[in-house]
Amino acid sequence: MGVNRVWLVFLLIAGFPALYGQEDSLVGPDDLRLADAVVVGTLHHEFVFPWFDGWNERGYIVADQVLRGGVKAGSKLPFAWERDFNPGWCAWRPDWRGAIGKRGIWLLKRDGSRYRSPYLFGGFHQMKDLAKILAFLRLAN
Numbered sequence: 001m002g003v004n005r006v007w008l009v010f011l012l013i014a015g016f017p018a019l020y021g022q023e024d025s026l027v028g029p030d031d032l033r034l035a036d037a038v039v040v041g042t043l044h045h046e047f048v049f050p051w052f053d054g055w056n057e058r059g060y061i062v063a064d065q066v067l068r069g070g071v072k073a074g075s076k077l078p079f080a081w082e083r084d085f086n087p088g089w090c091a092w093r094p095d096w097r098g099a100i101g102k103r104g105i106w107l108l109k110r111d112g113s114r115y116r117s118p119y120l121f122g123g124f125h126q127m128k129d130l131a132k133i134l135a136f137l138r139l140a141n
Contacts, residue, residue, distance in 0.1 A: 027107070027122055027133060029140040034118040035107040037069025038137065040130070042103045043079060043096060054084045057096065061106055061115070068137055069108070078114035099124045105133055 032038060041063040048057050060076040071077060083095040094117055105125040109118035117123025125133060 027125060027129070027136065029136045031119065031122060032068070032107065032133070032136050032140040034109065035068070036110045036118075037063075037071050037077070037106075037108045037115065038067040038133070039063040039069070039071060039077070039106050039108065040065040040067065040103070040127070041077070041106055042101065043099050043106075043124075045097070045100045050085075051082075054082050057081050057083065058114075059100070061108070064103070067105070067134065077108065079108075080111070080114045080116055094123065096124065103127065105130060 039061065041061040043059055043061050045057070045059040048055050050056070057080065059079050061079050063071055063073055063075050063077055066073050079096075081094060081096050083097075096117075102124075104127055107118055107123050107125075108115040
C-alpha cells in the first residue's frame with residue numbers, strides 16, 4: 001500500500017465522525033456513564049474570543065428537565081467549547097454553534113466551574129432520541 005493510500009485511509013477514518021456531525025452521533029450506556037449530568041435544555045451563546053488553541057466559545061444551557069446528575073431544573077449551566085480557526089478542521093473539535101437555540105438532550109461533564117461535552121462528539125442529541133437515552137440511563141445505573 002502506497003503512502004498516499006495510507007494517508008487517504010487515515011483521513012477517512014479520522015474524519016468519519018465529522019460526517020455525522022455533533023447532532024447525529026450515536027449514544028450508548030457507556031457514553032452516559034461518562035456524563036456528570038444529562039439534561040434536556042437549550043444552549044445559549046454568550047461570547048467568543050480568539051486564543052492560541054482557536055476560537056473559545058462560552059455560553060450556558062438552560063436545563064428544562066434533569067435526567068441525571070445533581071443539577072436543578074431551570075438552572076443555567078455554564079458551557080464552554082473551543083473550535084479551530086479554520087471551519088474545515090472541525091473533525092478534531094466539536095463546533096456546537098449548530099446547536100445554539102435548539103432544545104435537545106445534553107450529556108455534560110463538569111470541568112471546574114463549567115460543563116463540557118464528555119467526549120469529542122455526541123454531547124447533544126435531538127429530542128427524538130429521548131426514549132432511547134432514558135432506556136440507556138436505566139441500563140447505565
